[in-house]
Amino acid sequence: MATTQYAVIGLGRFGTSIARRLHEAGQEVLGIDINEESVEDAEPYVTHGAIADSTEEKALTSLGIKNFDCVIVSIGNDLQASILTVMLLKNLGIKKIIAKAVSKRHGQVLEAIGTHWIIYPERDMGERVANQLLSPNVLDYIKLSKDYNIEEILIPSKMIGKNLKDLDIRAKYNVSIIAIIRDGEIVVPPSPNELLKNEDLLITIGKSNDLAKFSSLE
Ligand code: ATP
DSSP states (O other): OOOOEEEEEOOSHHHHHHHHHHHHTTOEEEEEESSHHHHHHHGGGSSEEEEOOTTOHHHHHHTTGGGOSEEEEOOOSOHHHHHHHHHHHHHTTOSEEEEEOSSHHHHHHHHHTTOSEEEOHHHHHHHHHHHHHHOTTEEEEEEOSSSEEEEEEEOOGGGTTOBHHHHTHHHHHSEEEEEEEETTEEEOSOOTTOBOOTTOEEEEEEEHHHHHHHHTOO
16 A cells, blocks of 8 residues: 555644554554643554644644645644644645544634644444434444445344345345345355355345445445
């Protein structure tokens, strides 16, 4: 994978976990925080750590922020600092700015000033937990739009030992199987003659209502 240069501003729990995952995946990560202790704590999970106030343009430019492909602003409690930081990044021409929002109003302001991707960690995680409780067979999902999802669904037991052609899932349930995960290996695209096995994970795409019906099959 090509290396992308990321900067994470605000090394709280959210910022640090983003930095850590990117760093583990071999990406370049600059971690920035106003608080020395937060930078020290994040040191093992970033390529470079810097103590700086991201609301000061000089501080950002001296860190060479213009050279970064993507900047993640993970400041929640200090709304003014979050908004000012995004505005500065916009003015500096950063191509991809991702920011965490702690409320709807915060998110609306971030959107108005041109943030490319706004994340609501508490709201989104709460939604995921509720969805997992409602549909225990859905192990993971990606929301593609208001109506469409990609979902990782545990094979309904009545489909074990049958092939995709005979099951005719697209016609019967209005969902498509785009891949199968079996013993950690991915079968893509699955052939119509593929025999489904116990514990297969079906990667499905379709309308969320149709997927909900499909995932509740026994
Ligand atoms: P989390 O939930 O991710 O742990 P939090 O909501 O508890 O974070 P926040 O107020 O969002 O805490 O702050 C996250 C981090 O952002 C903190 O480590 C804080 O020091 C840092 N931070 C706040 N203001 C600035 C700023 N102006 N410049 C750089 N870092 C900042």
